[in-house]
Each structure stands twice: as C-alpha cells, then as structure tokens.
Amino acid sequence: MLHEGDEIDVIVLESNPEERNIRLGVKQLSEDPWRSFAKTYRPGSIVEGTVSSVADFGVFVKVPGDIEGLIKKQDLVSDRSESYDDALKKYRPGMQVKAVITDLSADRQRLGLSIRDLVQREQREEISRFIQEDEGEAGYTLGDLLKAKDKESD
Numbered sequence: 001m002l003h004e005g006d007e008i009d010v011i012v013l014e015s016n017p018e019e020r021n022i023r024l025g026v027k028q029l030s031e032d033p034w035r036s037f038a039k040t041y042r043p044g045s046i047v048e049g050t051v052s053s054v055a056d057f058g059v060f061v062k063v064p065g066d067i068e069g070l071i072k073k074q075d076l077v078s079d080r081s082e083s084y085d086d087a088l089k090k091y092r093p094g095m096q097v098k099a100v101i102t103d104l105s106a107d108r109q110r111l112g113l114s115i116r117d118l119v120q121r122e123q124r125e126e127i128s129r130f131i132q133e134d135e136g137e138a139g140y141t142l143g144d145l146l147k148a149k150d151k152e153s154d
Contacts, residue, residue, distance in 0.1 A: 033065040034106040043101050046118065051095040059091045061099065061113060069111030071099055078119035
C-alpha cells in the first residue's frame with residue numbers, strides 16, 4: 001500500500017530513545033467506528049443493514065459505519081411454527097434487513113441484532129394503536145360491559 005518516499009499523516013504512539021525505536025499509528029488519527037456507532041445507536045434501537053454472509057449459526061449484517069453484527073438463528077424467527085434452520089435459509093448476502101439492537105459493546109466490538117424482537121415490537125405497537133383507536137371511537141372496556149350488565153340485571 002505504501003511506497004518509500006510517500007508522505008502520510010501518522011501519530012506517535014511510543015518513543016524509546018534507548019532502543020532508537022518509534023511506534024507510529026495511522027488508524028488512531030480517525031475516530032473508532034465502533035465508538036461512533038455506539039454514540040448514535042443504543043440497545044433497543046432499530047437499525048437497517050445488508051446481509052454480508054450466512055453461517056449455520058446465524059446471519060452477519062453490515063450496518064452503518066461498516067460495522068458487522070450478528071443475528072443468531074434463534075433471533076430470526078418470530079413464528080414458533082418455523083424452524084431456525086428454515087428461517088436461516090431465507091437469507092442471502094446482499095439482502096436488506098431491519099433489526100433491533102440487542103447487544104452493543106464498542107470495547108469488545110460486539111453487535112447483537114434480532115429480527116424476532118423487531119417483529120414483537122411492531123406487533124405490540126399495532127395492538128396499542130388498535131386499542132387507542134377503539135377507545136377513541138367510543139369503544140368499550142371490560143368495566144363498561146360489566147357495568148352495563150349490572151344495570152340490565154337490576
């Protein structure tokens with residue numbers, strides 16, 4: 001990559017005059033992508049990415065910042081009637097996926113993702129919306145039904 005005489009920016013990492021040795025670093029000049037990712041996203045955040053590879057234990061996904069996360073095969077399935085291995089077969093490199101961050105450690109460079117948690121979250125939100133809409137349109141609660149039943153029996 002580098003040739004003799006090339007000029008590059010570096011940072012001095014260590015200087016040892018007795019051994020006439022200097023350690024230099026290039027990547028220390030730019031911000032750690034894991035730290036940047038951790039500033040933007042937290043566990044519970046929804047993130048979009050591209051499947052980079054599929055292994056027998058899960059799916060690797062590239063997310064913003066060129067970070068790679070893992071969706072374990074048990075986190076691919078939201079429907080219990082589908083086997084983990086059948087769910088795994090649905091994924092191919094290049095596919096776009098959306099998932100919830102379940103584990104994020106910049107220090108260990110570890111990112112855990114879950115499609116199952118995303119589906120469950122979306123289902124809960126849909127139920128909440130349905131309940132709110134129903135109540136907004138003069139819907140009845142169980143308490144309202146019981147009160148009406150008591151009045152009928154009087």
